[in-house]
Amino acid sequence: MTDLLRLSGISKAYEMDGVTFQALDNVSLSIQKGEFVAIMGPSGSGKSTLMHIVGCLDRPTSGHVIIEDRDISTASDRELAAIRNTHIGFVFQQFNLLRKTSALTNVELPMVYANVAPKVRHDRAVAMLAEVGLSEKMNNYPSQLSGGQQQRVAIARALVTNPSIILADEPTGNLDSKSGKDIMAIFEHLHAAGGTIVLVTHDESVARHAKRIVRIADGKILSDSGKRKRI
Amino acid sequence: MNFLEYITLALTSLRTNKVRSLLTMLGIIIGVASVILLVSIGSGLQAFITQQFASLGANTLFVLPGKVDLRSGGPATPVSKFEISDIYDILHESEYVRLAVPGVIQQATLTAKGNTASEQIAGIWEDYFKIASYEANYGDIIRQTDVERTRKVIVLGATAAKDLFGDTDPVGQTVTLGDVRYIVKGVLVAKGGGGGLGSDIDQRAFIPYTTALRQFNLTRPYAIFIQTTDAKTVAQAAEDVKRILLKRLKPDDFTVLQQTELLNTITQFLSVITVALGGIAAISLLVGGIGIMNIMLVSVTERTREIGLRKAVGGTSQDILIQFLIEAIILSLVGGLLGIAIGSLGAYAMHSFIQTQVTAWSVGLAAGFSTLIGVIFGVAPAIRAAKLDPIEALRYE
Numbered sequence: 020m021t022d023l024l025r026l027s028g029i030s031k032a033y034e035m036d037g038v039t040f041q042a043l044d045n046v047s048l049s050i051q052k053g054e055f056v057a058i059m060g061p062s063g064s065g066k067s068t069l070m071h072i073v074g075c076l077d078r079p080t081s082g083h084v085i086i087e088d089r090d091i092s093t094a095s096d097r098e099l100a101a102i103r104n105t106h107i108g109f110v111f112q113q114f115n116l117l118r119k120t121s122a123l124t125n126v127e128l129p130m131v132y133a134n135v136a137p138k139v140r141h142d143r144a145v146a147m148l149a150e151v152g153l154s155e156k157m158n159n160y161p162s163q164l165s166g167g168q169q170q171r172v173a174i175a176r177a178l179v180t181n182p183s184i185i186l187a188d189e190p191t192g193n194l195d196s197k198s199g200k201d202i203m204a205i206f207e208h209l210h211a212a213g214g215t216i217v218l219v220t221h222d223e224s225v226a227r228h229a230k231r232i233v234r235i236a237d238g239k240i241l242s243d244s245g246k247r248k249r250i
Numbered sequence: 251m252n253f254l255e256y257i258t259l260a261l262t263s264l265r266t267n268k269v270r271s272l273l274t275m276l277g278i279i280i281g282v283a284s285v286i287l288l289v290s291i292g293s294g295l296q297a298f299i300t301q302q303f304a305s306l307g308a309n310t311l312f313v314l315p316g317k318v319d320l321r322s323g324g325p326a327t328p329v330s331k332f333e334i335s336d337i338y339d340i341l342h343e344s345e346y347v348r349l350a351v352p353g354v355i356q357q358a359t360l361t362a363k364g365n366t367a368s369e370q371i372a373g374i375w376e377d378y379f380k381i382a383s384y385e386a387n388y389g390d391i392i393r394q395t396d397v398e399r400t401r402k403v404i405v406l407g408a409t410a411a412k413d414l415f416g417d418t419d420p421v422g423q424t425v426t427l428g429d430v431r432y433i434v435k436g437v438l439v440a441k442g443g444g445g446g447l448g449s450d451i452d453q454r455a456f457i458p459y460t461t462a463l464r465q466f467n468l469t470r471p472y473a474i475f476i477q478t479t480d481a482k483t484v485a486q487a488a489e490d491v492k493r494i495l496l497k498r499l500k501p502d503d504f505t506v507l508q509q510t511e512l513l514n515t516i517t518q519f520l521s522v523i524t525v526a527l528g529g530i531a532a533i534s535l536l537v538g539g540i541g542i543m544n545i546m547l548v549s550v551t552e553r554t555r556e557i558g559l560r561k562a563v564g565g566t567s568q569d570i571l572i573q574f575l576i577e578a579i580i581l582s583l584v585g586g587l588l589g590i591a592i593g594s595l596g597a598y599a600m601h602s603f604i605q606t607q608v609t610a611w612s613v614g615l616a617a618g619f620s621t622l623i624g625v626i627f628g629v630a631p632a633i634r635a636a637k638l639d640p641i642e643a644l645r646y647e
Contacts, residue, residue, distance in 0.1 A: 076640050097568070100561065128560070
């Protein structure tokens with residue numbers, strides 16, 4: 020089985036006020052299709068930077084990022100945007116829904132950039148919202164939804180383009196424990212259906228849902244429970 | 251993303267901020283409306299002047315002494331070299347000339363019943379009234395017999411009559427010019443408005459040509475007034491008159507003036523004024539544009555997270571740029587259209603006071619200019635939005 024995602028020798032350095040800060044230092048990591056991986060580490064460990072690189076929001080200073088046999092380390096901004104659109108589904112801690120548009124429109128958003136016809140877009144968004152159990156709330160604005168419901172809209176938005184990888188950054192960080200459990204149940208369900216999930220968290224109880232835990236500190240991988248294991 | 255999607259997107263976002271969008275547009279609305287309104291007043295004035303000239307007769311020519319340039323003006327007091335025989339020559343030798351009369355013009359003080367008024371006194375022949383399309387309101391005009399017999403009669407313009415006699419009927423009364431007494435023969439129908447040559451055409455008095463020569467101690471006509479066979483032959487008639495006069499005179503001794511030439515000069519002047527008015531109003535458009543830029547910059551900052559998210563789900567920098575640019579363009583375009591509507595309504599409302607004319611070019615210019623403003627002032631905020639780093643933007647609080 021080939022790797023869905025392969026990071027080899029990734030380094031990322033930031034220059035801040037003339038001081039170079041090494042956020043990632045020679046990190047190598049492979050993720051196969053269907054894996055449920057949690058990336059853990061304290062703040063400042065480099066896990067956010069790692070997620071941004073995996074999510075094609077950022078490029079490494081050195082090293083290669085290969086997603087589905089495609090090296091994106093040298094891709095242009097436009098190519099990165101296209102890869103984010105088709106290969107990556109983001110779920111954020113802050114939900115990041117557009118406040119003044121309905122749940123339905125929010126879910127349609129990635130398909131707008133994928134040039135999907137309005138009719139198809141609408142139908143897919145409706146189906147996806149039904150899947151996360153929000154058929155009744157399709158036309159509600161985010162402000163009319165609970166935190167858990169908002170995060171479910173965000174998950175529907177992430178899934179609607181049928182991406183290769185779901186990238187979730189502290190998805191339960193802003194939720195009460197009940198809603199958090201609901202959200203994790205959705206991820207479990209998704210994993211069972213064969214989806215690839217990368218979860219970034221510092222919460223052990225959340226990370227426990229994952230089948231593989233990668234611990235990171237000071238820009239280096241400390242441990243990887245799934246190393247050399249094949250599913 | 252196709253163009254229609256961008257427009258829907260921009261409209262949605264403008265609709266969610268209705269009050270702000272409207273207030274932003276207000277600058278453009280006021281700017282465009284004032285351009286339309288001021289230009290319509292200028293154009294209306296032009297149309298009004300043209301109509302006035304047409305009513306004075308498009309088929310008339312003046313011959314004045316000296317070299318008269320309408321743009322730089324002529325010598326202060328040109329010396330006339332015309333002879334009365336010139337008038338007969340013109341009448342006989344040009345097939346395009348219907349009427350030709352000599353004239354002398356002097357500024358003089360008239361006295362009647364203790365009232366005095368400084369009027370322009372013209373000594374003319376009977377046909378002058380046909381050329382200038384004057385008619386008597388009371389009494390009669392100067393007849394050719396008055397000229398032949400050097401009668402001391404005077405015909406007053408409507409304003410001149412009012413100045414000297416108030417509301418009483420002046421016909422048959424006496425007017426003193428210098429120390430000579432004249433009988434008022436008639437009063438002319440008021441023509442109204444300013445005359446083509448800058449004086450009130452109703453503030454004139456007319457006496458027989460021969461009487462005028464004696465009164466002012468003159469020997470030659472000062473001007474020749476000509477009516478051509480019709481408006482189309484004015485140019486040929488002017489050529490004939492020049493040719494006839496050149497047999498005796500030098501080119502610098504006289505100038506043949508056409509009404510149309512005069513009209514052109516005035517319309518030219520008015521177009522400059524109209525454009526200047528439009529230009530001044532356009533400054534307010536500029537201010538409106540700055541308003542749009544200001545609001546768009548605020549909007550970009552406010553929507554930093556939205557921009558970050560759009561980029562995260564696959565929006566390119568170009569998508570973001572176009573989205574914000576189109577918002578700015580829609581703001582200014584819709585503002586422009588509303589401004590055109592309001593300006594046209596304003597021009598229509600003012601129609602009863604002064605003549606106004608909404609011109610296609612001012613509408614086109616205003617619409618084009620406001621769109622241009624949207625592009626120019628929308629570019630900076632749109633570039634700022636497009637350049638946002640998605641990671642930073644998503645973190646923005």
